[in-house]
Amino acid sequence: MNRLKLLATSALSLTIATTPVFAQLASIGPGEGSLSIVAWAGFIERGQTDPKFDWVTDFEAATGCKVSVKTANTSDEMVALMNEGGFDMVTASGDASLRLVAGGRVQPINIDLVPSYKEIDERLQNAPWHTVDGVHYGVPYVWGPNILAYRTDVFPEPPKSWNVVFEPMDLPDGKPNQGRVQAYDGPIHIANAAQYLMHHKPELGIKSPYELNEDQYKAALDLLREQRKLTSRYWHDAFIQIDDFKNEGLAASGSWPFQVNLLKADGVPLASTFPQEGVTGWADTSMLHVNAKSPNCAYMWFEHQLSSKLQSDLSVWFGANPSVPAACTDKRGMLTPEICTANGSDDFEKIAFWTTPVSNCSLGEGACVPYYRWVSDYIGVIGGR
């Protein structure tokens, strides 16, 4: 009887593997023996960088699913790789996940097959960047904020506002901020300016920094043009920014906990803060390719990413926050409540998570400025226009 059952499930999984899956999986069969994942650098570690950080070996031993990783550097690369196909999973940020859903490259997830799904932070369980019309298209991985990093030898007190990088002023050490601040070299940074205006110019009526009408958008660009006069350089490579904090006299900049942790470990007098205007942030989701060859292994990974020490160790490794809040306190890995606080886990409500700006937004059909214009206009702003 058992043999028959195994035969039946194998046959089932075989048909699932060979034909495109349009409906979600009903039950998890035996693993297919392999799992290929498109991921950010540092997201899938098997101890190859630092033996202490390994959340793959256990999974492989327990499930027999051999994990292979294709690292991608940008959200667009991830979308391109998933469009090409040949991968089972992707760890997509909010500015990629909806594009994958809209393009039909990922399949709905049956969250009943992921027992630990209910352990996820309730605010993430149905987050709009992976749940469309009540259908789940992924399982939350980890998330992180874009914080304000500052040198403690310049700021004796943490700066309270993003104005230190947006407006000309003298910093507490008596010297002007011109040439000593940086901003993110990506069009999504326009959202940071919009967030700043939400707080300081309420008359503009900005509801979400990712949904801007023409007037609001123009105000944000004007603010960024002022910022251009203050910034010596824009950053997109974490390691170039690390070097600038060390060698360029950089005093304050939007940044990630990743850089702050590395610089602190290096003895640079640096700290980070959540200014009063709030911050933007990223939240990543594991998604399953519509033609995945190993859906069973993928579902086992979904459970693994939530229930094992992965959440804990990855958060320490990357300066991120677990999607399962218990990982901060239950000592399943290296994470401690102090690290969670430093990485911003208490400030979830202050974070406006990255999403792709589209023209048909909550303000109406075609009411918002779409992303491709953010790109070309931000190029203009950086060029001094």
Add this chain to the structure above:
Amino acid sequence: MSRAPAILPTRGAWDRLTGLFWRRPGVLLLLLIALPLLWLGVVYLGSLAALLLQSFYSIDEFSGMVKEEFTLSTYAELFRAQNVDIILRTLFMAAAVTLASAVIAFPIAYYAARHAQGAMKAVCYLGIMLPLWSSYLVKVYAWKLILAKEGILTWAAAGTGTSFVIDGILSVPGLSSSSLSTSPFGTWLVFVYVWLPYMILPMQAALERVPRSMIEASADLGANRGQTFRTVILPLALPGIIAGSIFTFSLTLGDYIIPQIIGNSANFIGMAVYKLQGTAGNIPLAAAFAVVPIIIMVIYLTIARKMGAFDAL
């Protein structure tokens, strides 16, 4: 006693093949160049054609999807102020880099070609080639550290009381910034450093080919050193100079790594292409941008030809 006939019977496929080649030399030629021709035609020109085609498409205003219909609107977009800025900025940088490379490279190439002997010649070759042996990225990152505000250059300037030189450069409008590493001046300096060997080598080759007899003849006819240089050496070395300038000019036009690491983040053509095709998914505009250096180089080569740079080829 048997006698071999004048024409031997064919002994197999190879003989027949040789016979075919002998009777029809064109077949052999075709066979030999088919592969390179295929490469040139399909891989090389084919991708260029695909690029050109893309640039005549446009991006849909609402969905951001590429519309596969013929239009010139993407090229019109190139003439927006911010895009003209990018093109002019790149053009100006390429010209400045080429000019500086030529001025610096000429004395080096002249010495290496006409004066260096024996071991010194080897030292010259090695010195010019050595920077090409290490990774381009390593060199650029090294320069970032050298030019940094708290880098060795600023430190040395402070120690020798010459900080006013750096401050002077950084106060020039257009170059102003907080340090050399974030100033367009730094970008220019690193470009010149990285591309210099590509200028020296063709120059040196051209100078080596200037026959000694002509210089002697020039002297016999009463020309002084300056006249010989202007009327004999320089015109004969011109093809080398132009060849070198084509390298430095086109390499600067297309580079997108150096301005990303050194400088004030203002975009160059290469960076714009990289961002537009990647982050924005605006492949038509990226393709249109990529056509700009091609047009610039065609104009450049035409002028070079008019100046007689290719006469010696």
